[in-house]
Amino acid sequence: MTLYLLPNLLHPDADPKFNFVPGLEEIVNQLDGFFVEHPKEARVYLKHFDFEKLKGKPMEILDKETTNFVTLLQPLLKGEKWGIISDAGLPCIADPGAKLVYGAKDKNIEVVAIPGPSSIFLALMLCGIESQTFSFQGYLPRDCKVQRLGMLQLFIETPYNNQKSLEKLLTHLQDDDLLSIACDLTLPTQKVITKKIKWWKEHHKEEDFYKRQAIFLIKTRSLNKF
Secondary structure (H helix, E strand, C coil), rough: HHHHHHHECCCCCCCCHHHHCCCCHHHCCCHHHHHEEHHHHHHHHHCCCCCHHHCCCCECCCCCCCCHHHCCCHHHHHHCCCEECCCCCCCCCCCCHHHHHHHHHCCCCEEECCCCHHHHHHHHHHHHCCCCCCCEEEEECCCCCCCCCCCEEEEEEEEHHHHHHHHHHHHHHCCCCCCEEEEEECCCCCEHHHEHHHHHHHHHHHHHCCCCEEEEEEEEECCCCC
16 A cells, blocks of 8 residues: 655656666566556656566556546555656656645555656756755746746746747846756756856857757846846
């Protein structure tokens, strides 16, 4: 009667030997079923383990539309062990899973989190900006007018919008504000650039973030709003 929160790669081309902790394979191979965002991506994930053994195991959809948490937990209440697989990174962090975990804890089901890659926390580690206080804000506003909170803010964006959003940010942020873009994390092409907006205005056309998975980190210099 255990719910495992399973780490996934941030990108299908990332090296599982570098990103997966020892013991993960043993845990995954003995699970009775999986909660997944998309079955196709989940099957790609399971191919890193004993796929012949796992491909017939049941999968239940767990996404932002899911509401039948009591029903989903029934196999675990009967003593089974299931895992949550996000499409990328860690479950429950900017991903589905939190409500299922809440329901499991309410039913006294053991919940075990397996460590693994998180784009949010890797970006925080690599950006070089003081992060004693920070706020993950989800997707960038469509107009890219972010609030001047006086703390480090993290945003995600759909990869095909990266370049357009960067150009919009440059029209709203001040020259002394800091912007860090962390893209392709855990890949050989990984790049993290942290510069003031004045630098970005001069050099942003030299960098290509189009269709690359990226985290935007912004540190503004005052508490006024745009």
